[in-house]
Amino acid sequence: MTDLQTHRPPAVTQDGLFVGGRWTGAAHGGVYPTVNPADGTVIAEVADGSAADIDAAVRAARRAFDEGPWPRMSGHERSRILLAVADLIERDAEELARLDTADMGKPISFTRVENGLVAAAVYRYYAGLASQSHGSTHDCMGPGFAYVLREPIGVIGAITPFNVPLLLSATKIAPALAAGNTLVHKPSETTPLSALKIARLFAEAGLPEGVLNVVTGTGAGPGIALVAHPGVDKIAFTGSNLVGQDIIRASADTLKKVSVELGGKSANIVFADAYLDEAIEHAFNGIFIGSGQICIAGSRLLVQRPVYDQVVDALVERAEATMPGDPMDPATLIGPLAHQAQFEKVSGYVRTGLREGAELVSGGQSHHPQGPDSGWYFQPTIFKGRNDMQIAQEEIFGPVLTVIPFDTDDEAVALANGTKFGLASGVHTSDIKRAHAVAAAMRAGTCWINTYHQWDPGISFGGRKASGYGRELGPEVMSSYTELKSVWVDLPARSGGGIG
Structure with a gap:
């Protein structure tokens, strides 16, 4: 500490x-x-x-x-x-x-x-x-x-x-x-x-x-x-x-x-043929950098069923090893939420996810690295869930990830497009034809292939739909x-x- x-x-x-x-x-x-x-x-x-x-x-x-x-x-x-x-x-x-x-x-x-x-x-x-x-x-x-x-x-x-x-x-x-x-x-x-x-x-x-x-x-x-x-x-x-x-x-x-x-509820898709170590790293950073308080956060992770458990287990291990800490410390990766109202909003969505029947596999609680009741810190939180749940449909703007399984390319695209939002998206695969086909099918203003959160002032940015x-x-x-x-x-x- x-x-x-x-x-x-x-x-x-x-x-x-x-x-x-x-x-x-x-x-x-x-x-x-x-x-x-x-x-x-x-x-x-x-x-x-x-x-x-x-x-x-x-x-x-x-x-x-x-x-x-x-x-x-x-x-x-x-x-x-x-x-x-x-x-x-x-x-x-x-x-x-x-x-x-x-x-x-x-x-x-x-x-x-x-x-x-x-x-x-x-x-x-x-x-x-x-x-x-x-x-x-x-x-x-x-x-x-x-x-x-x-x-x-x-x-x-x-x-x-x-x-x-x-x-x-x-x-x-x-x-x-x-x-x-x-x-x-x-x-x-x-x-x-x-x-x-x-x-x-x-x-x-x-x-x-x-x-x-x-x-x-x-x-x-x-x-x-x-x-x-x-x-x-x-x-x-x-x-x-x-x-x-x-x-x-x-x-x-x-x-x-x-x-x-x-804002958005961006889908980040991981296919079974992805370079999994890199995909898991991008998935983790895609949601938990900035404590999830980023409009383009990859807050819905869609994982093809053959590697679903492997990806979830790796993310849980990483999340539990990366607790929030003092934001002024250069070694800290995750800081507090920005204000009390945001903390209460995130806490409320975690309770909603549990009521909906999502399986909480990591986090879900406040965290106080400086002692009891100090600051608005929240653990990186991971749910196994479905795309029709509130936690998968509404922008939480916090460190809460919903991991959703899929089988086929068409199902992945349908799930990714299955919200009112259309700001950002990601796709991880070693098949370049699949990557471009899925990127083209995404109804989002940005799509990252085998990466996430890349940014340049010369590249336009914005959303579709809501x-x-x-x-x-x-x-x-x-x-x-x-x-x-x-x-x-x-x-x-x-x-x-x-x-x-």
């Missing part, structure tokens, strides 16, 4: 909300605590923004878009700012990692990668695309011609979840700003610290006032105000299916553009942060004559 005092979270001083290039307190003067899930201690008091603060932030972003230099800069000039932010992220990568680990509970060994190398790569990638917004010209019927411009949309409202705070904010902020938009960011109330740090880095990099605004706050009020605000042109949301549906409904009154990534619509990352996302404008030019018909 590692004493939490050995790996202290960073000291945090908060300056309030970032609105119009300045730090300010919440309009009503309120603050709230953001809590370390490893031990329940308060990390910092954060400004508790309200609808009034959202309105101020939107107005600042609106002024910056309508009157400021950012949308009128060349892509090369915007690129310079984004590259500077990437450099600053790398400079402060350790601080950013420690902020997210303290705030969310993900082990420091993972946040060091996410908040240094990967987040910086996202900003660099979109810095490269900032000057690549191409239109087109057309020879038309009649005299003259037409050209099509790709222009920024306007003010973007970005609402991000608690589970990968810095990286998921980067996937929205970087392309939105690269395209010339301005932005209001509402981070999760439970993990706001790295979002506030990023605002400081943008200010240091020379971003014009009002281009990026950050409003923290508790409850649904600030998010609802952002979605309903007539000064916002697009909402980019990552979060739960139910909240996403509410956002889509609320956006109808102002006809906002909306992109939503709404997992939402729109894309993050890749060059494709730039189309969701831009509008098209067709311009017609009338040229007089030539009537002969010469030069001069």
Whole structure:
């Protein structure tokens, strides 16, 4: 056991909300605590923004878009700012990692990668695309011609979840700003610290006032105000299916553009001819990294019957040897759940699985590496179950794996597609023809073959069915942060004559 005092979270001083290039307190003067899930201690008091603060932030972003230099800069000039932010992220990568680990509970060994190398790569990638917004010209019927411009949309409202705070904010902020938009960011109330740090880095990099605004706050009020605000042109949301549906409904009154990534219940298929050692490793990491609090988690493991018991036994052995621990310890692989409500949700689903008749073969209980009742830790949990159970159909967002047997390729595909979600999937087999055939049949936005959790800023990401619509990352996302404008030019018909 590692004493939490050995790996202290960073000291945090908060300056309030970032609105119009300045730090300010919440309009009503309120603050709230953001809590370390490893031990329940308060990390910092954060400004508790309200609808009034959202309105101020939107107005600042609106002024910056309508009157400021950012949308009128060349892509090369915007690129310079984004590259500077990437450099600053790398400079402060350790601080950013420690902020997210303290705030969310993900082990420091993972946040060091996410908040240094990967987040910086996202900003660099979109810095490269900032000057690549191409239109087109057309020879038309009649005299003259037409050209099509790709222009920024306007003010973007970005609402991000608690589970990968810095990286998921980067996937929205970087392309939105690269395209010339301005932005209001509402981070999760439970993990706001790295979002506030990023605002400081943008200010240091020379971003014009009002281009990026950050409003923290508790409850649904600030998010609802952002979605309903007539000064916002697009909402980019990552979060739960139910909240996403509410956002889509609320956006109808102002006809906002909306992109939503709404989580999943991803199937990871292991065929009997798979390279089993590697498949088991990917299956374990696919669900238990981040304590299962990842939208693409492989929370349904479909295993062909001849190797079903072998795979389950190996996963149980691995799970029981990998208990959660202090997230600030670089040796820890699994940290606590991000907050108390998530702990209670996961506990409730374990009870549901037992009521449904699923066989609990590992875990299923809280775990307290620092002593009784310290932190929101939960053991890696494995059920043998069926695809029609709640634990196999609903997103738990925790370290709970349901292992389901199958016989044929067609059955595996039917089970994999047999949920309302369609975010990610995996297939493990040594037969390359089978791999491609099954990947093609999966109704999911991503499929990994003989791997899992691979990621690159140049590869688009998003869901189908109840997992939402729109894309993050890749060059494709730039189309969701831009509008098209067709311009017609009338040229007089030539009537002969010469030069001069």
